[in-house]
């Protein structure tokens with residue numbers, strides 16, 4: 001703040017001293033601009049409404065929904081770099097899209113609140129936007145309180161970005177402790193309904209913007225992935241973390257816990273584990289994201305949708321609507 005003030009004061013001083021020089025440098029005549037005629041139909045318009053997707057509904061449709069159900073999925077996403085091939089909105093867009101898919105098979109509303117999440121360790125790559133965990137939980141709790149006032153009761157918080165994990169759990173706890181609403185962490189809720197993956201051998205290191213995530217984007221947002229730009233990253237982990245990678249790949253829970261306690265942390269921590277410290281292009285994977293496929297993404301989304309629908313149906317059976 002102080003620096004910004006100094007700079008602007010200095011700029012004013014220079015302008016007062018030599019107004020002609022400054023204006024000659026900064027004032028270029030704009031090109032002759034012809035009138036822009038827009039096509040009859042907005043070429044960017046959303047072609048149709050998606051069922052149970054709150055931003056596209058009218059208030060009367062939401063009122064009708066409330067007669068049938070009190071459940072809302074709230075995706076918690078992020079705007080952060082996903083390598084040269086993936087859109088910055090990957091986590092927000094994919095989380096919202098999976099929630100919308102669930103809402104086509106279970107009568108549940110989808111209400112995104114924020115696009116941005118907590119991603120300070122990605123800020124070295126332009127376009128990443130990060131909010132503090134304090135701000136994020138405050139915004140979600142206030143938004144959920146406004147829905148509780150209208151008759152919504154059950155909230156399924158769907159975290160779509162690893163960095164939001166603790167915040168998501170805090171939001172869930174605040175709703176349950178402080179309001180008449182009931183919240184669950186959807187990722188935790190679906191675990192008993194997820195099909196166990198076959199085979200238990202070591203898995204490749206493929207954590208951020210890699211084959212898994214790019215595959216999901218290829219299925220959920222195919223028009224937004226630039227697979228031609230995808231390439232294998234040059235990883236440069238701090239040596240003590242590099243040494244843990246084989247145990248992490250083997251699925252050792254303790255190694256994974258201590259590895260992630262240190263990895264992916266913002267620069268100010270001095271850990272040297274922000275993404276631009278550890279990867280040249282933002283992809284944190286040993287695999288080549290160019291090998292991602294929409295089929296792998298479809299299979300992952302299918303597992304998620306089935307597990308989420310099964311959880312929702314069981315919750316509705318355990319606690320039917322309008323039971324106080």
Ligand SMILES: [Zn+2]
Pocket residue numbers: 082090091160161209213
């Ligand atoms: Zn992501």
